[in-house]
Amino acid sequence: xxxxxxxxxxxxxxxxxxxxxxxxxxxxxxxxxxxxxxxxxxxxxxxxxxxxxxxxxxxxxxxxxxxxxxxxxxxxxxxxxxxxxxxxxxxxxxxxxxxxxxxxxxxxxxxxxxxxxxxxxxxxxxxxxxxxxxxxxxxxxxxxxx
Numbered sequence: 001x002x003x004x005x006x007x008x009x010x011x012x013x014x015x016x017x018x019x020x021x022x023x024x025x026x027x028x029x030x031x032x033x034x035x036x037x038x039x040x041x042x043x044x045x046x047x048x049x050x051x052x053x054x055x056x057x058x059x060x061x062x063x064x065x066x067x068x069x070x071x072x073x074x075x076x077x078x079x080x081x082x083x084x085x086x087x088x089x090x091x092x093x094x095x096x097x098x099x100x101x102x103x104x105x106x107x108x109x110x111x112x113x114x115x116x117x118x119x120x121x122x123x124x125x126x127x128x129x130x131x132x133x134x135x136x137x138x139x140x141x142x143x144x145x146x
Contacts, residue, residue, distance in 0.1 A: 033082035038120035042073045049074055056084075058104055067091050077120040077127055083107060083142040085127050087118050094129060096142050110144050 041049040043060055050057040060074060063086070071088035078084050084097040084104060093111050097104035116133030127140040139146040 031082075032080050033078055034080045034122055035078040036122045038075050038077040040073050040075055043071060049076070051076060054078070060086075063095060067093070075118055075120055077122065079122070079127050079142065080125055081142060085120060085129075085140060087112075087115060087120075087129070089115060089117060091115055091118070094140060096140075098142075107142055108144055110140060112138060 035054055039051045039053060041051055043049050046059065047061040047064060048057060048059050056076075060071065063074075064071060067088075067090070069090040071090070074086055074088045076084060076086050082099060084099065085094055086097065087094045092114050093109050095106060096108040096110065098107045099105075112129070112131075115129075115131050117131060119130045119132055121128040121130065123139070126146060129138040129140055130136070
């Protein structure tokens with residue numbers, strides 16, 4: 001009689017460890033989230049922007065309120081680590097957001113000064129901001145100016 005109990009116990013332990021091995025322990029490393037080309041997106045009447053190419057949609061109302069100027073279009077790019085960089089003509093800042101479940105959370109607000117014609121590029125793993133109106137160039141990371 002002791003033998004069946006031991007076999008049942010062994011089977012239960014083996015199943016438990018087998019199920020745990022197939023669980024959420026799978027990790028894919030060295031993921032590159034970057035968008036090498038900026039998206040230029042016009043907000044709709046509700047101040048929502050929708051980048052269909054990269055499948056992201058959000059409301060820029062809080063940013064417009066923070067900047068105090070309207071935006072005919074916003075410029076958005078994502079770095080390798082997955083942070084979103086956003087700015088627009090007339091803005092004084094570049095906003096860096098970290099993505100979370102159903103939200104973008106402000107990571108850093110980088111003060112630049114009034115931008116007349118901003119454009120983003122991905123250069124050597126960093127985000128490059130060029131103000132085409134002034135010719136100024138800035139190298140940005142999710143932590144700030146580099």
